Amino acid sequence: MFHRFRIVRQYDSVDCALACLKMICQHYKMYHSLDASEYSYYISKDGISLASVVEIARKNHFEVACGKVFLEQLTQEVTLPCILYWNRNHFVVLYKISQLHGKFFFHMADPAKGHVVFSLSEFEQHWSTDTVDSRAQGIVILLEPDGNCQPTTVKKRKTEKKTFLPILLSYKKMLLYLLLGVLIGAGIQMAFPILTQWIVDKGIEGGDISFILMVLIGQMALITGNMFNDFFRKVLVLKLGSRFSISLLTDLVAKMLRLPVRFFDSKPMGDFIQRLQDHDKVERFVTVYFVNCVFSLITLLVLGIVLMTYNGYIFLVFVLGSILYIIWTYLFVNKRKTLNYELFAVKAKNQGKYYEILKGITEIKLQNLEQRNRDDIENIQKNLYHTNVKALKIDQYLDVGNVFINELKNILITFLSAYFVIRGDITFGMMMSIQYIIGELNVPIAQFLTFIAGYQDAKLSLDRMNSIFSIDNEEDGGKEAFKPQHGVISVEHLHFKYVMSGNDILHDMNLCLPLGKKIAIVGSSGSGKTTLVKLLLKLYEPTQGKIVVSNTDIKNVKNRLWRNSCGAVLQDGFIFSGTLRENIILEKSFNEERFHQAVSISNVETFAEPLPYKYETRIGDNGMRLSQGQIQRILIARAIYKNPDIFFFDEATNSLDANNEKDILEKLKPILKGKTVFVVAHRLSTVKDADIILVMDHGTIIEQGTHTSLVEKQGYYYQLIRNQLELGN
Template identity: 25%
Template sequence: MADKVSGKAFDLKLFRRVLTYVAPYKKIFWGAFSITLLLGALSTTRPILTQRAIDNYILEGDEVGLLNITLLIFAVLVAESIFQFLFTYAANYLGQSIIRDIRMQLFDRITRFKLGFFDKTPIGTLVTRAVSDIETIASIFAEGVLVIFGDLFKIIVMVFAMFWFFDVKLVLISLSVVPVLYIATRWFQKAIKKTFSDVRNEVAALNAFVQEHISGMNVVQMFNREKAEMDKFKVINNRHRKANIRSIWYFSIFLPLIEILSAISIGLAMGYGGWAAINSIDSWTLQQGFYKMMGWDTSQFNDSITIGTLLAFIMFINALYRPLRQLADRFNTLQMGMVASERVLKLLDREEALEPEGKSEVHEVNGRIEFKDVHFAYVPDEPVLRGVSFSVEPGETLAIVGATGAGKSTIISLLMGFYPYQKGSVSLDGTEITDLKLENLRSHFALVLQDVFLFSDSIYNNITLREDIPMEHIVDAAKKIGVDEFVRQLPEEYEYNVKERGQMISAGQRQLLSFLRAYVTNPPILILDEATSSIDSHTEQLIQNATDLITEGRTSIVIAHRLATIQNADKILVMDKGKVVEEGKHDELLAKGGYYARLYEMQFKEREAS
């Protein structure tokens, strides 16, 4: 999911939207904003005080005056340090608070996306958006916009102070390189935007590749694909390296250029200032002009450039170019944050990816399910279901059988509202499921899948999914299902952490836990999707007993490869190539000698052969 980003060097509309997240923390924002203004004003005081110390006290031999102004300079330094601490803390607190809000909003959004969206989007890409991209957004506030504004304000204050306190010709000559700096900065901004976009794309690709291959490491090792997959990784990793090197290349040009321009400014100041001092050229400042205009006494001003003036002016140039140098890094940070925010906000704006749902609710469910002429395709023009129709009465057990790819699991996905069907009708107790809120619809079902997913958490939390269900109720249900015995053998019993995807217990044990999870919710409708495949005979017997227990008295839909497990079903639906080809009870379908009978005979022979 390589999102395209705006081609603008700086997207003002996007920036305004990012700033809307400041609203809950506007007091902190304006507090930090005020501090950065104060820091900008304080930055001009030390060079001026230094000039006064040299011209008025050192050259005049005034020790008391020198001591007093030295203490004043020290006090200014302490004040700057305190305000810098407050600003840094407030800006970072603001950034972390904002990304917390955005991350919660994004995760909530992701949980409501259609399953089809996840079919097409690599998990690693979504992880990049939800973790590293959002973390980068924090830098917009902690190291970006507020710091940049502070630096810009500092530059403006310094330039004004230079014209106010120092000879205008000296200032103009020293700053004659500013047009070159402006052109270079504009070029840098445009070049770096595209580079940062490439970097974020390659980070997402890298995360997606690593996540996928770590998850499928058993396949990689089983088929000796280590070297081949390493070669693929090298290609992706090299693209990521090249994208970063391109950004470094631009910085390698821009930063030395600023150093050169800074040196030229100092050289021009030293050259003209020294020449003016040697030749006693009259100095004229805006402050002098203002005093003359107001008719005030101007005798306090020096007529020519002094040593203190020249030293203070050089301090001003260094102080002026320091934020100019930092602006490159600040802009780097801001631009990275803007690129990341554009990607995150685009994901938040994916309205078409949200699951469509109705507004109605049903609270008392009998369990009647009906499909009428349902058509569905995951990909246009590649139908998976072709006019499927059937019904399940309350309390009945419907079994669905058929070859792989016949559309069995797709029926379940449509019934649960995971995918929208293109044509036909699916109803629950006579209400079209598309008219129901998804949370309400799914609250009436419990689903047990063949591939059981367990979180890296305790058995208790995996069963309850953190719902408030008493432990006594869980243990009682576990004994009925036949799960309690194996749980008691684990080191911490129901508090045992099964780790990621439940890898610390066997497939059969995971399957039994999924039955227990379904049983404790006491659903009116139960769905078992291939729940007895790929397990040993002992566990299959336990699961069969659990199936008999939890299907009793409720509507149940069972998808099974092993036909022996569904002989007692009230109705069997036989599917082939997206269509219902047979329907009836086990004995009726065997008597027909059709598709079901051939499936049953094939499995019976396989069992005899084994």
């Protein structure tokens, strides 16, 4: 069916709203890019809020109205197309409402499923959020271009997107060798029908057994040559596949490592895992389907010419049958495409759920959540099963039609061949040769159609990967030489929010702190302490304002240079799979003196030395299990070994017992002397000796001073630590 309303697919489970806005833009001939990278500030792992959709639409020159409307208002008064809030977790575009025999039908563009049509009852079930006086109502976003909007084209920007042609051309030498192998194979294929004809027409009819033996020996030589040709061709394909796979996957991982942390906050884990696995489809297309397609096309060309020289009518029947075969297959392309998107979404959800279960297995057992998680997996598998059943049905319809067309074509060709033999237009040997050619040509036709399906899968996979390659890299300053040792750290009118439409996490913060001092940050949970630390580490960019260190805006300092100057122990610090030593040094060079100092000060040696392999003991997901206290000691040792100019300790000792904490803090004092140290903590023992204590609440600094001055003030800081003070007394 022909649809005038052009669909835009979502690549992730959270991109549906942007895809809907793209469709509306295209409808009004406004080709804004609306890349997820440009609006990552608006997207979280839960998706995008209605407020964010409205704000993005207004930024792109739309007048927007958003709210609840009754169903009868939607069918009679609303201007289409519009965006609907669907199933309470999704966005779709309603572009047409039709009537047939007095019944309403709703035509929608779903970025996850494609073009869909619902009856009134089905539509109400998915769209309605509540009822008022038995009247269904749901959420609608109405959009019309404002007066400032003009039809535009997408402004192209430089990206790292991958396309098939450059990928293939990067392996020109191998492809030339493969082409040579394919041509040799096609030449051998061309000889077989001619030899078959000779055996029948000259050998059998002429009664010449020596000629038959000579032809058979020739056939055997060609078969042997073809075997060697196939062997070397497969070796080349294997090499091409390996190099291509390594190149594509490493490029994708390298790109992901250059992306800002915010990007990883905006998507579920399952989406990332599924994308990394998508490279298999692209590799299979380049190394299998593409090579087979080239071989098939050359075979079709060579054997087609031979067939045409035998009989033009038979060749015409073959061509018409093949065209019909291809048309029938093409009718199912869009349906397969829709299912591919649906399958990606279900598989990504499946991957995410497995990851969640494996990571949260302890909590699942503690909370007796085994049955609930089992049910979740079962429901996902049911969805996966239903999607696969849909795909199987399409394949069955496709196969039935293809088999019927193919067999009908073969029967007609057999009949025509027999008819022309009886008439004397062709010999019996030619008929045998034609049957051989038709058998050989059926394979390339099937392979060509497999190529179309493979291309479709690979194109979708490459598009998903390109949605990552199109994202701008993490902002990086240009300043190569910087040492934060003198002066002050100045925070000027700093604002920050994780999601643009959300509330400020940090609000109009202003600070001036001397370098070389110990600065403690305290406050209730959720006051913005960790967020401030992550901004100081350049893990996030401020929404507004700036951070200036030694008269230099850290935005202008190279990320690698700045982070080399910082050592951090964060609440979510990570232990890599490897040895204890590797987890502490994290670099190729090794300084034994610094290493022993780090493990001594952090008390890592107290649990590492008794181990059979000491610091070569494997830890992480593939090694020895560690307690939270041991993990924190390793992270502290890592920061000490790095020997940075600025230290950040975010609840770095909250999992340590009192004795270990006291011992480590005492040992840290000499090496931290003269260094800039930021400490986020709730324990009084950790913060009371700080030179400056910053007290945070709701994203702002409400108090600042030393422990003594703040206690005397008896303000918010005093209320936070009063219980600890009373316990100390």
